Amino acid sequence: MPLHSDSQRFIRYLAVKRDIDDRSLSQSVWRKLRRRLRQADRWRPLDVIEMGGGIGTMFARTLDWALTPHMQYTLIEANSDCLAECESRLKHLPYISMGPENRFHGQAPSGVAFALEMSCADIYAVIDDPNMFNRWDLVMAHAVMDLVNIPETLYGFQRLLRPGGLLYLTLNYDGLSCFLPQWETEFEEMLVSRYHHSMDHRVIEGRRSGSSRSGRQLIMHLLSAKLPLIAVGNSDWIVLPQQGGYTGGEAFFLEFIVQTIQRQLQQDSAVDQPKLARWAKRRMCQIAAGELIFMARNLDILCGSTSGRQTLDQGEDLGKDAGL
Numbered sequence: 001m002p003l004h005s006d007s008q009r010f011i012r013y014l015a016v017k018r019d020i021d022d023r024s025l026s027q028s029v030w031r032k033l034r035r036r037l038r039q040a041d042r043w044r045p046l047d048v049i050e051m052g053g054g055i056g057t058m059f060a061r062t063l064d065w066a067l068t069p070h071m072q073y074t075l076i077e078a079n080s081d082c083l084a085e086c087e088s089r090l091k092h093l094p095y096i097s098m099g100p101e102n103r104f105h106g107q108a109p110s111g112v113a114f115a116l117e118m119s120c121a122d123i124y125a126v127i128d129d130p131n132m133f134n135r136w137d138l139v140m141a142h143a144v145m146d147l148v149n150i151p152e153t154l155y156g157f158q159r160l161l162r163p164g165g166l167l168y169l170t171l172n173y174d175g176l177s178c179f180l181p182q183w184e185t186e187f188e189e190m191l192v193s194r195y196h197h198s199m200d201h202r203v204i205e206g207r208r209s210g211s212s213r214s215g216r217q218l219i220m221h222l223l224s225a226k227l228p229l230i231a232v233g234n235s236d237w238i239v240l241p242q243q244g245g246y247t248g249g250e251a252f253f254l255e256f257i258v259q260t261i262q263r264q265l266q267q268d269s270a271v272d273q274p275k276l277a278r279w280a281k282r283r284m285c286q287i288a289a290g291e292l293i294f295m296a297r298n299l300d301i302l303c304g305s306t307s308g309r310q311t312l313d314q315g316e317d318l319g320k321d322a323g324l
């Protein structure tokens with residue numbers, strides 16, 4: 001099916017990414033999260049907020065993987081097309097009932113009873129809203145921290161947590177992407193490095209937004225703030241053809257990655273444009289032939305709340321100071 005708009009392509013990317021993320025997520029960090037949640041003596045549903053929830057794949061995962069027996073889940077997403085897709089996917093599930101104003105409830109086959117509320121909102125507005133402070137048992141962000149201002153959002157997320165609450169930050173890109181088989185290695189390394197440069201210098205609405213090494217920067221910020229870092233694990237993406245082809249939407253996923261790099265670097269005067277076009281064509285041909293391998297390093301992080309410890313200093317970019 002041809003996808004006409006960027007928005008449709010992005011939505012399909014998020015949908016096919018689900019399977020890749022499922023196998024990439026650190027199971028040891030996930031198990032620690034579940035264990036912590038189960039240890040807590042809770043007489044009420046778990047209050048969960050997810051930032052940048054896209055089309056709801058992490059929500060679906062928390063149901064399928066039985067995060068907790070009972071939860072009230074709030075999904076924050078700025079892109080209304082993503083939320084519309086999320087809603088239409090949910091409506092097809094037999095165990096979900098729809099209430100007014102983007103609210104859903106039900107009980108998944110895994111046994112998880114839930115209420116879900118979706119909100120088209122900006123993360124920065126949410127973390128600045130006093131009504132949201134001190135209200136959540138779990139704050140999650142999946143494949144989001146490399147798109148936002150890390151010190152500001154970490155400070156804000158901590159403010160949202162109740163004492164004893166948890167921060168689960170997953171699929172934090174950490175500065176390494178590799179395409180195989182090797183081809184024009186030096187040029188390709190330069191492309192990846194220019195792409196990282198664009199992530200590190202991205203400014204959205206006057207705010208530095210993003211980092212090509214978000215995983216290690218998060219660790220440094222959390223440690224410097226003396227926050228309880230409960231677990232860290234790898235969630236690397238590894239996509240490779242098996243028996244001459246890809247499974248599920250992997251080919252589309254790879255095309256999306258190659259095209260994203262190409263489109264970004266088409267705006268970069270330091271990049272040889274005809275050579276970039278040749279690179280993208282070559283990598284797309286390899287995808288069509290079932291030959292391209294792609295690996296990227298990501299980290300998952302589970303952290304406790306400040307609750308009386310030294311608080312994060314808003315705006316101080318510790319990762320940057322540490323030369324990361």
Ligand SMILES: C[S@@+](CC[C@H](N)C(=O)[O-])C[C@H]1O[C@@H](n2cnc3c(N)ncnc32)[C@H](O)[C@@H]1O
Binds near residue numbers: 058078082121123
């Ligand atoms: C890479 S996507 C990941 C989506 C989803 N977590 C997943 O993995 O399928 C990042 C998402 O964060 C959202 N996002 C980025 N910055 C945001 C902001 N400031 N406020 C709300 N959502 C934001 C984007 O619209 C996008 O849907």
